[in-house]
Amino acid sequence: MEVRPAWLVLGLAAIAAAAWWTTRESPEQARVKQQRAEQAAAEIAEDARPVLYRWRDADGVLHVTDQPPAGHDYEKVDREAPPAIEIRGDRG
Numbered sequence: 001m002e003v004r005p006a007w008l009v010l011g012l013a014a015i016a017a018a019a020w021w022t023t024r025e026s027p028e029q030a031r032v033k034q035q036r037a038e039q040a041a042a043e044i045a046e047d048a049r050p051v052l053y054r055w056r057d058a059d060g061v062l063h064v065t066d067q068p069p070a071g072h073d074y075e076k077v078d079r080e081a082p083p084a085i086e087i088r089g090d091r092g
Helices: 005-023 027-048
Strands: 051-056 062-065 075-078
Touching: none
Parallel strands: none
Antiparallel strands: 051 062, 051 075
16 A cells, blocks of 8 residues: 555644644633733732831831831832822922
């Protein structure tokens, strides 16, 4: 039995098409995957923002540090001012 090259190529193309069809994502799966990626990117961006930690010690003294204190309640404070605030010294 002789196998013609055209049949061999056609068979390989059919196998490749079947493999692609069974491994592709549905539109719903793609949408869910995109939402998870966007949420992860937002969380990473939030964690990457530089912050300071404001807290009071047992004597009531206010501290602002770049590391969270161990054993104290603290408040996160952005290091950078929000973009809506404009500070200019030339106004009277």
